[in-house]
Amino acid sequence: MLTYEIDRNSDKPVYIQIYRFIKRDIESGRIKSGEKLPSKRGLADNLGVSVITVENAYSLLTAEGYIRSVPKKGYYAESLPDIPTAGEPLEISAEELPKEEEQVPNMFPFTVWTKIMREELTLKNTSLMTSPAEGVFELRRAIAEHLHSFRNMDADPRQIIIGAGTEYLYILIRILLGDKKVIAVEEPGYSKIANVYESLGMKCRQVSVESDGISIDELVKSQADVVHISPSHHFPTGVVTSVGKRYSLLSWAAGGRYIIEDDYDSEFRLSSRPLPSLFSIDVSDRVIYMNTFSKSLTPTIRISYMVLPPALIEKFRGKIRSFSCPVSTFEQYTLARFISDGSFERHIRRLRRYCKNRREELMKIIAENPLFKGAEVSGSSAGMHCIVKFRTKQSDAELLESVRATGFKADLLREHYRYPPAEDLHTLVIYY
């Protein structure tokens, strides 16, 4: 039986530790190709962890090709194929592992989802399901109705475009707006956004996020043609863009520029009523609204959408004519019904209750732990993390270490900057 020493104080989740141990053993040949791995329960008992944890580790190993699951038999080690070029070993790097902040609690109602999928497959003549480039109309209508009831937004289903993950939407936007555009992104921010735009050949400018949203002064100076922001809940600071600044942004954009309103975690908000979206107060057709279901449902499903201002729809139809909608029609119909029969709203309500409880637990721990004395907590109005600014003389590295040592999942705010400030910020992002 495999025996590994689990480090419970590590900042690496236990399933990642087990995954790494087994991978190392397969690579070194200690576990031989074709060898049967212990059952999930057996290994869980042996290591003193839950079956779910072993399952997590086995799933990751399966997805990466280290082991193979044989139905009704178990898991077997794979022979590792040799890649002709030397190159680095194909270990998945830390960046590729699901990030803590991206992990939605495992609450997605898979049984409901598969029931609906089965029913749709029986009900419809599946071989005739067609999808225009914009996506299936039933899904676009369901999203429009959801946006109306949930976000008080009036979007016509015909303005809604379905994509496979947010990156795909960035690509469409890049095609729609052309490649000569300069795009402003938030600093600090979600590094992936600038990375993807840059890999598509666009120029990015980092613009500071202030306590009430992105800096308008810097935005003007950046000479950007487009700005990509998350006004309802900025990552990682949690800043909500003020109403005043929303109008300044719209005024900035009115002269032919565009605002991409990324509402990626609006479903997770804890407060009762959000500020109106930029899209809904825009009268000049300058706002592209986008959101994704990979975050609110499960990363297993790659469905995102954007709402184009009417003037861009024509342009879309011209430019994207050659593209097919990248999402399987099966899943489009399933999601349409999942939304329209109320399952999605029920799921969101449960998710929010869960976030609220976790947040309260965290606040209690922070209040009681001397390490946090004098610290300011902010940005916890939505999402699964908050920002803590410490009153300390410790360096950022020391600070992170001592907070992690007490069992928190955290990283440094400075890590979310493209150009981190030279001085220590004494500020952590804590995930719950």
Place this chain on the structure above:
Amino acid sequence: MLTYEIDRNSDKPVYIQIYRFIKRDIESGRIKSGEKLPSKRGLADNLGVSVITVENAYSLLTAEGYIRSVPKKGYYAESLPDIPTAGEPLEISAEELPKEEEQVPNMFPFTVWTKIMREELTLKNTSLMTSPAEGVFELRRAIAEHLHSFRNMDADPRQIIIGAGTEYLYILIRILLGDKKVIAVEEPGYSKIANVYESLGMKCRQVSVESDGISIDELVKSQADVVHISPSHHFPTGVVTSVGKRYSLLSWAAGGRYIIEDDYDSEFRLSSRPLPSLFSIDVSDRVIYMNTFSKSLTPTIRISYMVLPPALIEKFRGKIRSFSCPVSTFEQYTLARFISDGSFERHIRRLRRYCKNRREELMKIIAENPLFKGAEVSGSSAGMHCIVKFRTKQSDAELLESVRATGFKADLLREHYRYPPAEDLHTLVIYY
């Protein structure tokens, strides 16, 4: 009951005609918003068409939002939302309708597919299904095994990248190779390829297709860095690139250029053994092989893949790091099993038999029909169409009309050129 006059001699399929009639009536208000449509059987009887035909029309109307299906009740006309801008009515244009040449016979084994999907959903802990940017390893391995047995290609699963439709692969290639590249495409050819590359900011050069493949002289003169070709079966001419030319192409590419080998319909070939793929005879790592399941299975499923030469894998891992695989993990696992349990090969065998029969029927009609006297038929070794060069004094337009009048589905070869020759080609593409 709705009564429409179906034109059986039209080149528009009957379901498209019914679709257009009903759409027109909804738009004009003759069919009122909320009004119940006749049952599929009822309308089919009334119009003297098959239930499947009405089903096709209703599916298209549903996908486009003109009618709505209410489970166990029937179909209802929708209220048409007003789009704020005037713009053209949102009629789907001819280009957006499924093209004849893209229509795979409706033979996809949906029952097998859904059975596997259900089993996978039960068997696996679905909430833990993860997919790296390259796609789920199980699927990549299944594809590698399929390529080995079916195409005699040795690809390591780790060289295989999963995408959502071929356009998505073009995007990845554009990111991988950079935007300064000039890409050569086939003339005539599948117009979508150049359209998509151009919308991504790449420069395209049209290079003539000769009887043994793309012109090497023109390719050299074009100064292209990359060429996108379909050597096993060119669309629409059906030309198969000769072995000699394959080596010339590899020699052209050896100096740092790339060949994109688009094997889009190799599953449909009728001859026993295809020529080896360029990928498999390439020793300089210059060939990117790609294929799609949307064509061989059903357009409902958007899964495609490419096989990168080892040297590009590292580059991929660096550049595409920020991207997530756009295909739902559910479907990746389902397809993996559909391939590895033999369902895919069984499906292909049935498909080929079907193509072969249709081809023989067509050849018989051609042989007997005086219109085709002296005509040369070519390019029918694979796929669902052939090229017919007529011995006639008719203009191309007249020729097309007279062939369509006898019930053939056809278009002009010249329509597949970006820069059509001035003179008449007397050549049609006939679909069966």
